[in-house]
Amino acid sequence: MTPLSGSMSLLHTGCQISENQPDNGKIALYFHLTWPRVMDAPKTKRCLGHRSPHSRQFQFPVKHMIDQQITVDSPMVREAAVRAIGEDRGPCDITTMVFTPENVQTRGRILVKESGILAGIPIAQRVFIEQDVQLKVYVLAEDGSPLIPGQSVMEISGNLGSILTAERSALNFLQHLSGIATLTARFIEVLQGTKCRILDTRKTTPGLRHLEKYAVRCGGGTNHRYGLYDMFLVKDNHFAAYGAYADRTTLTQAIAKAREFDPDAKIEFEADTLKQVELFAELGIDRILLDNMTLEETASAVRLVNGRCELEASGNMTLDRIRKVADTGVDFISVGALTHSVKALDFSLEILPP
Secondary structure (H helix, E strand, C coil): CCCCECCCCCCEEEEECCCCCCCCCCEEEEEEEECCCCCCCEEEEEEEECCCCCCCCEEECCHHHHCCCCCCHHHHHHHHHHHHHHHHHCCHHHHHHCCEEEEEEEHHHHHEECCCCCCCCCHHHHHHHHCCCCCEECCCCCCCCCCCCCEEEEEEEEHHHHHHHHHHHHHHHHHHHHHHHHHHHHHHHHHCCCEEECCCCCCCCCCCCCHHHHHHCCCCCCCCCCCCCCCEEEEEHHHHHCHHHCCCCHHHHHHHHHHHHCCCCEEEEEECCCCHHHHHHCCCCCCEEEEECHHHHHHHHHHCCCCCCCEECCCCCCCCCHHHHHHCCEEEEEEHHHHHHCCCCCCCEECCCC
């Protein structure tokens, strides 16, 4: 068990009693927050600005954003940790500052209180390090591993006040991300013995998408597109722009344009009817999204497509329903609830006796 301590911190704060304040006894608060620009990355893909008189080419780091590893030192992890501490602590943790003796050294452990799948260790580590680079963090369990009630997943040693200040932010990440991993694993378990894979969606918490999609992977799920930049997904509101002119010729031309624009990006069309499925299957796209179709319609769509492209089922996918949907022969089932309606897994931090 090797401790991790902070060699670098993005968060710098100061809190002290000032005798120069106009109102004696008040706390002078100094708060400085910085974080890296995740977008400062090697540019790997050109993206044309939306059509307007001022359209011009932009460089867009798509590969960097998708391939970003979730480690304790990755930029997006550091940024999320800094934002969380800044939101919770603000200029100063006034309770810890006043009621906790200075320079008390201690140990604490984070334990889980219910069964589940672990996710969020790197971001929890980062939270403690950003709070105090002198803290040492010992990882006792790896992300993706099953948990039993009472199991310790992390120990932290160092200044008591620093541990208490970072406690809630670290636990929030662990509880939320482990909840996502746990729910994902339940869906995966129901689909055992089928070829179908569980996908997440873009229905994520703003600012936390990469962490939440990482948690889905920890639970055994597969990531759908990360954003609007890495896959073409043409939905009903896109088709509405064509009106009555969304015929085979128009769509074929649009597909050719998409292939030219980004040869590496998959193309998926959303279908609400079997008539659309029949048309889309002849266009050479990569995947068809079957939106809110019945079991009978989904099975018919599988027969119509007959392996010409991938099929993804979506809409009100629950643990009680997905096995029947998977048995129709679809390749994927996308579940928005993995990230937008997840129940947190219960963790707590306890200070260990000397």
